[in-house]
Structure formats: C-alpha cells, structure tokens
Amino acid sequence: MAIAGLAAVPQQSHRPHGWRRWLFATNHKDIGSLYLWFAFCMFLVGGVLALCIRAELFRPGLQFFQPELFNQLTTLHGLIMVFGAIMPAFTGLANWMLPLMIGAPDMAFARMNNWSFWLLPPAMALLLLSFVVPGGAAAAGWTLYAPLSVQLGMGMDLTIFAIHILGISSIMGAINIVVTIINLRAPGMGMMKMPMFAWASLITAYLIIAVMPVLAGAVTMVLTDRHFGTHFFNAAGGGDPILYQHVFWFFGHPEVYIMALPAFGIVSQVIPTFARKPLFGYTSMVYATSSIGVLSFMVWAHHMFVTGMPATAQLFFMYATMLIAVPTGVKVFNWIATMWEGSMSFETPMLFAIGFILLFTIGGLSGVTLSVAAVDVQLHGSYYVVAHFHYVLVAGALFSLFSAVYYWFPKMTGKMYSERLGRLHFWWSLLWFNVTFFPMHFLGLAGMPRRIPDYALQFTQFNQIASVGAFMFGLGQLIFLVNILYSLRHGKTAAQQPWEGGNTLEWRLPTPAPYHSFSEAPQLDVAENGVVVAMQGGKHG
Amino acid sequence: MASGMQAANLTLLRRLLLLVLLMFGFAWGLVPLYRVICEVTGLNRVVVADAMPGRDAAQVAARPVVLQLDAMVQPGLPWQVRPLQSRLQVKTGQFIQLQYELRNNSRQQVVGQAIPRYLPAEAAAYVKKLECFCLRQQLFQPGETRRFPVVLVIDRALPAAIDSITLSYSVFDVPQGEARP
Structure with a gap:
C-alpha cells in the first residue's frame, strides 16, 4: 500500500536558481506554481476574448468584429478557458497540495511532471498563433463540430495539433496524480481516509486518462478528413457529421466532470475547516464522487437531443442525466450538513466555498432543466445553455479555485493574503458574476441563439446588462492579482496553522512548506477526510 | 525497498498507458459501432421505395x-x-x-x-x-x-x-x- 522507504528520491537539498529552476523543474511545488501562474495568465487571455465578445454584444448590429472573427473569439475563449485555464489550474493545485496532504515526498514521476507542464505553453502558443494565419483561428465553437471543422482554414490544423499536445500533457499529469495517490501515501493514510481533494483528484485523473484519448481520436479523424482523403464526417463521401458529435461528447461529458470534481474536492476541504466540524458523510461523498465519474460516461447524447435520435434513446439519456443529480445532491446536502451547527467563520476561502455551493446549485438545477429532452429541444443552442454552463464553470470551477488559492496561499508562500482585498474580491465577483450571467437565462428562454455577433432588438437590454457585468467582473479579477502580488512581498508572516479548523496533513508542515517536504514519510493516524489524529516522524530537507 | 517502489510505480504507469491506448482505440471503434447501430435501428435509412397510397x-x-x-x-x-x-x-x-x-x-x-x-x-x-x-x-x-x-x-x-x-x-x-x- 503506502510507502516508507524513500531513498529513491534524491536527497538533494540544493535548489536550482534562475531560469533553470523553472525550465528543468522537477519539484512538485515549483511545477505546481508554474501551472497556477500559467493557468492565471490563460484565464486573463481567455477573459479578454470574453470581453471582446461582450463588447460586440453590447449593442445589436456589428460594432467591432465581423462575424468570422467573432466566431473565432467564441471558439478560442472556450478552448483557452477549458484547456488552458481550468484544467491546468486544477492539475497545478493537485501538484502543489497532493504530496503535502497524503505525506508523499513529491509526485511519482518528477521528470514526466516537468514535461506535462512544459507542453502547455507551446500548445497555447499554437492556439493563439492561429489568429494570424490565413483564414484565422478555428471558428467552429469549442466543440469543433464537423462539417465546419472539416472545412475551415489552416487555423483548424493548428488547433488540432494544439489539442493533441494538450491531451498528451493532461494525460501525463493525470497518470502522475494516479500513481502518486495509489502508491505514495504515507503509512496510515488509507484510501477511505484520505482527503476528499485527493479522492476528487484521483477520480478526475482517471476520467482524463479515459477520455482525452477519445478527443485525440476525434480530432485525428477530423485531420485525416481534411488532408488524407478519409470521409469519417463528410456526408459527401458516405461519412456522417453526427458521428463526430457522438465521439466528441463521449469525451465532452466526462470533461464537464473533469472540471467539476476537483472543485467538489476543494470545497470538501474548505467547508469543514471553517465550520470547525468534520465533513458530514465522508463515505457517501467518496461514493457520490465515484458514481458521478461512472455515470458521466453514460449521458453524452443529452448534448444531442436535436440530432434526430429515436425517442427511446432520448428517454434513456434524459433519465440517466437526471440520475446524476442524485449523487450531486448528496454532495450539496453533505456540505450544508457540515455547516449545520458548525462554528463558522467567513474568511475569504469560506466565502468562495459558500458562493460555490449556492451558484453551482443554480447551475446544476438549470442543468436538470436542460436534461428534459422536450425542454432541451426548445433551449438547445440558446443563451440558456450559456448561462447554465457559466454557472457551473465560473461560479463552480473558478470560484473553487479562488477558494483553494486563498486557503492554501499561507502554506504555499508563508505569507497571509490581504483579507480585506480577498473579501472585496469575493463580493465583487459574486455580484458581477450574477449581473453577467443571470440575464442570459432570460435571453435564452426568449430565444436568443448562442455564438452570434448580432441579435434581434428585443434582446438589447439584457445583453447590455450582461456586458456591463462582464467588464466589471473582469476588472474585479485584477483585485485578486493585486492581492497576490502585494501579499507575496508585503503580506504578514503566516502561522503554521493559519486556520483554526485546518487539521489535514498539510497544516502539520512548517509554513511556508519546505522545498523538500516529507523526504521521510511520517507514521500517521488519520481520521476520515485526511484529518490527522497523530503524526510521528516525517523529515523534510 | 526503494526499487520495489519504483517498480510498483512503473507497473501502474504501464497499466495506465495501456488504458490510454485502449481508449484511443475505442474512439476509432465507435466508427464501425455507429454504422452497425444505424443499420440495425434503421436510423440512417433515407431512401426506401414507397408503397402505393392506401x-x-x-x-x-x-x-x-x-x-x-x-x-x-x-x-x-x-x-x-x-x-x-x-x-x-x-x-x-x-x-x-x-x-x-x-x-x-x-x-x-x-x-x-x-x-x-x-x-x-x-x-x-x-x-x-x-x-x-x-x-x-x-x-x-x-x-x-x-x-x-x-x-x-x-x-x-x-x-x-x-x-x-x-x-x-x-x-x-x-x-x-x-x-x-
């Protein structure tokens, strides 16, 4: 099971300096930091694209961008946020925190870890480069549906290669996470006792390993259709564009949970800490997370209710989708039960975690609405869908990431962030997030289609509200950046255990976490959710 | 002990890589599977000779x-x-x-x-x-x-x-x- 002997880890206390430290990084903390900074940069890039979209949609008619460019903006916004921001951010957090939380000296394959990060910048460079090639970037939407993706210009080829590279990167990252969790837990850290964040990362990693190759297969078929005379998706050659949708969404739906499960894990660490109570229903949380993972493979065609599926298939996918609401509901109720009668305090991580529960649940409920095939036929491809997935991805994944960064910032850096700026960041984000995305529900219900640069006049007011909200939301993220940069230099020195209720393993380490932590594994006595009852030994150096 | 650890890691690595390959193959396997399902259910049968009106x-x-x-x-x-x-x-x-x-x-x-x-x-x-x-x-x-x-x-x-x-x-x-x- 877990390990004791760690002589395999080079006992080098030296710490490379300058650019070598980052380019040749094998330390999980360095790689984690690289991931997080990279993800934040990509979040800003994707955010600027989003603001371009919202600027164009502030008024009906064409103001700033021609429809061709507008389509490229929506496509690249989606691809960058999904593959460049959210997924790397979660991988980065797992890199930083997992070894500390389960008592491992580092990730299992340190050099592969280096590779999986350093593949990301070239992939994103390819994506951004595609804006300036003839024909522009991919403009088929982030789903890259055939036949559009088969017909577009060379920007599409760059996108396909970028996705191949991103896929390899995230598969390597995921393999590292699985092996670390399965093989490198400290003695006493049992599977059914480890922190929920570790469980969520483990299941997410398995999902990535299972579905990223399917996406690679799908885009490879698009590539061969484009250049090598095959006809997988080309109706003119006996192929079928609907086939693309099936292959894509077989990847695409688990991908949704790849972006949601780690968020569940983070919230399951933060809520108990600030409620000063153990996580309610730990075992049911583990099983709920696992069953969401399994069910996510059986619901893909609910993205395709309007493709002319037989009614039987529609019913199957509809009921299977609704079924996912059950384990998700178990989690939400468990978080609420954890807070119930807890001695709560509302520091920034807790605020973001509670904001997550509130808004993610709204997004989850609009998801259940969309799962009804008869309703989806009306709402498919409308702004209602845009509102839905931004509630689960922005208020879900992104808020949980903010929560995590504020929560672990003291342990990572040894400094406290500014609580005032943190709270301002939360309330600002909460307000403007809702101003941006709540009106989109109404727009969708009223029939406004997504991915269009121009719209009918009656949609004007709600679009203007959303655009103002988006710009304010975007501005608010600079508060976060300022807070981080300021606190890195001038923040107060953090205590080893800055949170009274923080009792998982990472809080047993000195602050900031030593460069080489747990080079000798500790003997642990652990309760559920990674709560450390007793710890013996464990050396850092 | 340490080399045993290394070996365990590599074994798991190999299994996971196998899973990656299997799933990549599965994506391509969906192509014939889709064709068979369409044929069995008659989903894509667009051209059928018609009978005379009733x-x-x-x-x-x-x-x-x-x-x-x-x-x-x-x-x-x-x-x-x-x-x-x-x-x-x-x-x-x-x-x-x-x-x-x-x-x-x-x-x-x-x-x-x-x-x-x-x-x-x-x-x-x-x-x-x-x-x-x-x-x-x-x-x-x-x-x-x-x-x-x-x-x-x-x-x-x-x-x-x-x-x-x-x-x-x-x-x-x-x-x-x-x-x-």
Missing part, C-alpha cells in the same frame, strides 16, 4: 399542388445535376413522370448516390416515389451523361396546408470500396 386515400378528392424540382451538389464533387422541368402543376393522386439529367464531369468512373429532400419536410411522407434513380447507386463512365425518369404519386391525404412541394436531390460520391451499383 385505399382510403382515394376517398379524398384530388387537388392541385405545385411541384418544384431542384438539385444540389456538394462543392468538390464531379456531378452536374438538373431537372428537365423546374416547376410542374400537378394533382394529388396523379401519376407524375419527370426527368433528371446527371452528368459525370470527371475523367474517372464514379458511383453516385442521390438523396431526396423535401420542403416542407412533412411532405416527405406523402410523396411516393415508384421509380427513382435515387433508389440505388448509379455507375457513371468518365464524362457520361444520363437521363433518369422519376415516377411519383402525391398521396391525396396530403395536409391541406401544403399547396407547394419542393423536391431536391443531392448527389453524393460513393467511395470505391463501398460501391454496390
């Missing part, structure tokens, strides 16, 4: 309908397709004969498959084709031009709201390996 349809009086004819070819395909008449004034229940001309503009022997489309779409169920080049794949010699008769009857049960039907054929290329003309 007896009770004869109870409904015949009425005039405008039949417009059209044809489409995807860019990059060698066909040239045109109906010999583009607009016909017909009656429901009447045998209608019309002609399409297809030309293979390429220097190769090609096999084509025509797919009919109707506008409005609900008219499809009422247009009964008794003879049509779309019912099978057609072999064309290089540069060959052929005329095909189409015989159809519009069912008298056609909803009253429809007074004009557009029939449009798209002609597709059948890849060499899959042709069964």
Whole structure:
C-alpha cells in the first residue's frame, strides 16, 4: 500500500536558481506554481476574448468584429478557458497540495511532471498563433463540430495539433496524480481516509486518462478528413457529421466532470475547516464522487437531443442525466450538513466555498432543466445553455479555485493574503458574476441563439446588462492579482496553522512548506477526510 | 525497498498507458459501432421505395399542388445535376413522370448516390416515389451523361396546408470500396 522507504528520491537539498529552476523543474511545488501562474495568465487571455465578445454584444448590429472573427473569439475563449485555464489550474493545485496532504515526498514521476507542464505553453502558443494565419483561428465553437471543422482554414490544423499536445500533457499529469495517490501515501493514510481533494483528484485523473484519448481520436479523424482523403464526417463521401458529435461528447461529458470534481474536492476541504466540524458523510461523498465519474460516461447524447435520435434513446439519456443529480445532491446536502451547527467563520476561502455551493446549485438545477429532452429541444443552442454552463464553470470551477488559492496561499508562500482585498474580491465577483450571467437565462428562454455577433432588438437590454457585468467582473479579477502580488512581498508572516479548523496533513508542515517536504514519510493516524489524529516522524530537507 | 517502489510505480504507469491506448482505440471503434447501430435501428435509412397510397386515400378528392424540382451538389464533387422541368402543376393522386439529367464531369468512373429532400419536410411522407434513380447507386463512365425518369404519386391525404412541394436531390460520391451499383 503506502510507502516508507524513500531513498529513491534524491536527497538533494540544493535548489536550482534562475531560469533553470523553472525550465528543468522537477519539484512538485515549483511545477505546481508554474501551472497556477500559467493557468492565471490563460484565464486573463481567455477573459479578454470574453470581453471582446461582450463588447460586440453590447449593442445589436456589428460594432467591432465581423462575424468570422467573432466566431473565432467564441471558439478560442472556450478552448483557452477549458484547456488552458481550468484544467491546468486544477492539475497545478493537485501538484502543489497532493504530496503535502497524503505525506508523499513529491509526485511519482518528477521528470514526466516537468514535461506535462512544459507542453502547455507551446500548445497555447499554437492556439493563439492561429489568429494570424490565413483564414484565422478555428471558428467552429469549442466543440469543433464537423462539417465546419472539416472545412475551415489552416487555423483548424493548428488547433488540432494544439489539442493533441494538450491531451498528451493532461494525460501525463493525470497518470502522475494516479500513481502518486495509489502508491505514495504515507503509512496510515488509507484510501477511505484520505482527503476528499485527493479522492476528487484521483477520480478526475482517471476520467482524463479515459477520455482525452477519445478527443485525440476525434480530432485525428477530423485531420485525416481534411488532408488524407478519409470521409469519417463528410456526408459527401458516405461519412456522417453526427458521428463526430457522438465521439466528441463521449469525451465532452466526462470533461464537464473533469472540471467539476476537483472543485467538489476543494470545497470538501474548505467547508469543514471553517465550520470547525468534520465533513458530514465522508463515505457517501467518496461514493457520490465515484458514481458521478461512472455515470458521466453514460449521458453524452443529452448534448444531442436535436440530432434526430429515436425517442427511446432520448428517454434513456434524459433519465440517466437526471440520475446524476442524485449523487450531486448528496454532495450539496453533505456540505450544508457540515455547516449545520458548525462554528463558522467567513474568511475569504469560506466565502468562495459558500458562493460555490449556492451558484453551482443554480447551475446544476438549470442543468436538470436542460436534461428534459422536450425542454432541451426548445433551449438547445440558446443563451440558456450559456448561462447554465457559466454557472457551473465560473461560479463552480473558478470560484473553487479562488477558494483553494486563498486557503492554501499561507502554506504555499508563508505569507497571509490581504483579507480585506480577498473579501472585496469575493463580493465583487459574486455580484458581477450574477449581473453577467443571470440575464442570459432570460435571453435564452426568449430565444436568443448562442455564438452570434448580432441579435434581434428585443434582446438589447439584457445583453447590455450582461456586458456591463462582464467588464466589471473582469476588472474585479485584477483585485485578486493585486492581492497576490502585494501579499507575496508585503503580506504578514503566516502561522503554521493559519486556520483554526485546518487539521489535514498539510497544516502539520512548517509554513511556508519546505522545498523538500516529507523526504521521510511520517507514521500517521488519520481520521476520515485526511484529518490527522497523530503524526510521528516525517523529515523534510 | 526503494526499487520495489519504483517498480510498483512503473507497473501502474504501464497499466495506465495501456488504458490510454485502449481508449484511443475505442474512439476509432465507435466508427464501425455507429454504422452497425444505424443499420440495425434503421436510423440512417433515407431512401426506401414507397408503397402505393392506401385505399382510403382515394376517398379524398384530388387537388392541385405545385411541384418544384431542384438539385444540389456538394462543392468538390464531379456531378452536374438538373431537372428537365423546374416547376410542374400537378394533382394529388396523379401519376407524375419527370426527368433528371446527371452528368459525370470527371475523367474517372464514379458511383453516385442521390438523396431526396423535401420542403416542407412533412411532405416527405406523402410523396411516393415508384421509380427513382435515387433508389440505388448509379455507375457513371468518365464524362457520361444520363437521363433518369422519376415516377411519383402525391398521396391525396396530403395536409391541406401544403399547396407547394419542393423536391431536391443531392448527389453524393460513393467511395470505391463501398460501391454496390
């Protein structure tokens, strides 16, 4: 099971300096930091694209961008946020925190870890480069549906290669996470006792390993259709564009949970800490997370209710989708039960975690609405869908990431962030997030289609509200950046255990976490959710 | 101890890589699987020979309908397709004969498959084709031009709201390996 002997880890206390430290990084903390900074940069890039979209949609008619460019903006916004921001951010957090939380000296394959990060910048460079090639970037939407993706210009080829590279990167990252969790837990850290964040990362990693190759297969078929005379998706050659949708969404739906499960894990660490109570229903949380993972493979065609599926298939996918609401509901109720009668305090991580529960649940409920095939036929491809997935991805994944960064910032850096700026960041984000995305529900219900640069006049007011909200939301993220940069230099020195209720393993380490932590594994006595009852030994150096 | 750890890590690594390969293969396996499912369930069966309209349809009086004819070819395909008449004034229940001309503009022997489309779409169920080049794949010699008769009857049960039907054929290329003309 877990390990004791760690002589395999080079006992080098030296710490490379300058650019070598980052380019040749094998330390999980360095790689984690690289991931997080990279993800934040990509979040800003994707955010600027989003603001371009919202600027164009502030008024009906064409103001700033021609429809061709507008389509490229929506496509690249989606691809960058999904593959460049959210997924790397979660991988980065797992890199930083997992070894500390389960008592491992580092990730299992340190050099592969280096590779999986350093593949990301070239992939994103390819994506951004595609804006300036003839024909522009991919403009088929982030789903890259055939036949559009088969017909577009060379920007599409760059996108396909970028996705191949991103896929390899995230598969390597995921393999590292699985092996670390399965093989490198400290003695006493049992599977059914480890922190929920570790469980969520483990299941997410398995999902990535299972579905990223399917996406690679799908885009490879698009590539061969484009250049090598095959006809997988080309109706003119006996192929079928609907086939693309099936292959894509077989990847695409688990991908949704790849972006949601780690968020569940983070919230399951933060809520108990600030409620000063153990996580309610730990075992049911583990099983709920696992069953969401399994069910996510059986619901893909609910993205395709309007493709002319037989009614039987529609019913199957509809009921299977609704079924996912059950384990998700178990989690939400468990978080609420954890807070119930807890001695709560509302520091920034807790605020973001509670904001997550509130808004993610709204997004989850609009998801259940969309799962009804008869309703989806009306709402498919409308702004209602845009509102839905931004509630689960922005208020879900992104808020949980903010929560995590504020929560672990003291342990990572040894400094406290500014609580005032943190709270301002939360309330600002909460307000403007809702101003941006709540009106989109109404727009969708009223029939406004997504991915269009121009719209009918009656949609004007709600679009203007959303655009103002988006710009304010975007501005608010600079508060976060300022807070981080300021606190890195001038923040107060953090205590080893800055949170009274923080009792998982990472809080047993000195602050900031030593460069080489747990080079000798500790003997642990652990309760559920990674709560450390007793710890013996464990050396850092 | 340490090398045992290393070995355990590598074993797990190999298993996970195998899973990656399997799932990559699975994506390609979806292609034949999809074809089989479509064949078994008849989902993609677009062209089926129609039966004659039912007896009770004869109870409904015949009425005039405008039949417009059209044809489409995807860019990059060698066909040239045109109906010999583009607009016909017909009656429901009447045998209608019309002609399409297809030309293979390429220097190769090609096999084509025509797919009919109707506008409005609900008219499809009422247009009964008794003879049509779309019912099978057609072999064309290089540069060959052929005329095909189409015989159809519009069912008298056609909803009253429809007074004009557009029939449009798209002609597709059948890849060499899959042709069964």
